Amino acid sequence: MQYTKVLKAAAILAILALIVVILVYARPFLVPVTFAALLAMLLLPVAGWLQSKGIGEALAVLLSILALVAFLALVIFLVSWQVSDIAANASKVETRVREKYQEVQQLVAQEFGISPKEQQQMIETQQSSASGKMSAMITGFLSGLGTLLTNLLLVLVYIFLFIYFRGRIKGFILRLVPQERRKKALATIHESQQVVQQYLSGLSLMIVCLWVMYSIGFSIIGVENAFFFAMMCGLLEIVPFVGNITGTILTLAMSLVQGGGLNLVIGILITYALVQFIQTYLLEPLVVGAEVNINPMATIMGLVAGEMIWGIPGMILAIPLMGIARIVCEHVPALEPYAYLIGQEKKESRWKKKAGEFAEKIKALFKRKR
Numbered sequence: 033m034q035y036t037k038v039l040k041a042a043a044i045l046a047i048l049a050l051i052v053v054i055l056v057y058a059r060p061f062l063v064p065v066t067f068a069a070l071l072a073m074l075l076l077p078v079a080g081w082l083q084s085k086g087i088g089e090a091l092a093v094l095l096s097i098l099a100l101v102a103f104l105a106l107v108i109f110l111v112s113w114q115v116s117d118i119a120a121n122a123s124k125v126e127t128r129v130r131e132k133y134q135e136v137q138q139l140v141a142q143e144f145g146i147s148p149k150e151q152q153q154m155i156e157t158q159q160s161s162a163s164g165k166m167s168a169m170i171t172g173f174l175s176g177l178g179t180l181l182t183n184l185l186l187v188l189v190y191i192f193l194f195i196y197f198r199g200r201i202k203g204f205i206l207r208l209v210p211q212e213r214r215k216k217a218l219a220t221i222h223e224s225q226q227v228v229q230q231y232l233s234g235l236s237l238m239i240v241c242l243w244v245m246y247s248i249g250f251s252i253i254g255v256e257n258a259f260f261f262a263m264m265c266g267l268l269e270i271v272p273f274v275g276n277i278t279g280t281i282l283t284l285a286m287s288l289v290q291g292g293g294l295n296l297v298i299g300i301l302i303t304y305a306l307v308q309f310i311q312t313y314l315l316e317p318l319v320v321g322a323e324v325n326i327n328p329m330a331t332i333m334g335l336v337a338g339e340m341i342w343g344i345p346g347m348i349l350a351i352p353l354m355g356i357a358r359i360v361c362e363h364v365p366a367l368e369p370y371a372y373l374i375g376q377e378k379k380e381s382r383w384k385k386k387a388g389e390f391a392e393k394i395k396a397l398f399k400r401k402r
Contacts, residue, residue: 055341063345064183068190070352072198073228075100079195093195097188107267114260220363224356231352235270241315242266245307253299255287271347272331280304326354330374 055062075096082092194201202221209217246262255261261283268275280300287296326334334354338346354374361371 052341059342063342063349064186065190066349066353067345068187069194070228070232070349071100071187072191072194073225074232075191075195076198076225077229090196093192096195097191100191101188107263111260111263111267114257114263216363220360223359227355227359228352231355238311238315239266239269242269242307242311245310246303249303249307250283250300253296253303255283255296255300261286271344272335272351274335274347276304276308325375326351326358327374327376330354334374 075093078096078099079089079092082095083089087095205221206214206217243259243262243266246265247259250258250262261279264282265276265279268279271278284297284300287300331351331354334350335347338348338350340346342349358371358375361367362375
């Protein structure tokens with residue numbers, strides 16, 4: 033009996049190791065497919081609504097994809113517009129960076145006894161050793177850009193195929209389970225689609241709301257290129273926990289480089305705290321609605337594992353994939369302990385509960401008006 037348990041545990045570990053190996057080595061294929069599958073779930077209601085208006089299935093799918101492309105193009109245009117605005121002031125920023133650099137040189141000379149001339153010689157030595165790598169870095173960047181464009185095209189093609197052949201994909205999944213469990217399998221598919229749709233649509237609306245709030249806050253306290261940093265903080269929200277903090281740190285660093293003082297730093301921190309409060313206690317219940325219900329421990333471990341396996345795409349995909357995994361585990365009796373391990377009970381604080389009730393009242397009011 034004990035020997036059987038050991039074999040079972042060893043088999044599970046071997047399967048997990050094999051899955052990780054497949055995920056790592058099949059990354060070029062799996063990452064675009066996974067992005068496409070999640071975005072296809074997001075666009076399913078749009079394609080269905082267009083079909084209900086009498087538009088053919090293929091054209092409805094194509095129009096929904098074009099709507100997604102138009103939204104992404106708008107975001108890229110806004111970011112490019114802000115970057116060009118920053119580039120126009122590059123000489124001003126360069127002057128301030130040089131001033132800060134000279135201040136640091138003087139500080140190092142006073143504290144460590146290394147003269148500015150010796151510091152410059154050390155930097156030039158490092159630059160000469162790194163100059164040979166510059167051409168390789170440029171080549172790698174251009175190669176990476178080409179790969180990114182290819183993957184974007186693949187994602188769009190996969191989205192079309194996933195939505196157009198969704199009936200066949202669903203039929204394939206149902207044929208994998210016994211007849212008596214197909215009703216539960218259908219419920220699992222429907223719940224997974226619903227969670228992904230609510231998460232992605234809520235996240236998109238959340239990012240727009242963050243753009244507005246950060247833009248107002250940064251403009252009031254006097255951050256240069258406030259809209260650019262607001263967009264950056266909002267877009268980084270796609271990586272939970274890490275994104276907002278990273279965006280705020282970059283905003284602080286650039287503001288200091290641009291000549292900001294202590295008052296500006298305090299203003300940025302206060303803005304971040306206020307936005308986080310509004311996001312947690314008002315926007316999440318109102319905009320996001322149903323959550324993926326993954327506890328913080330599993331979330332952080334999932335983000336770290338996603339980054340180790342798939343890099344930044346893995347961090348972006350970790351939360352929705354864990355949400356789907358939790359739903360699947362909940363519907364499979366043998367896997368229920370894993371759903372319990374990564375999930376969490378909906379225990380809301382008093383403020384969050386009131387915010388949720390307020391959100392439900394607003395949603396009900398909009399439904400009545402319709």
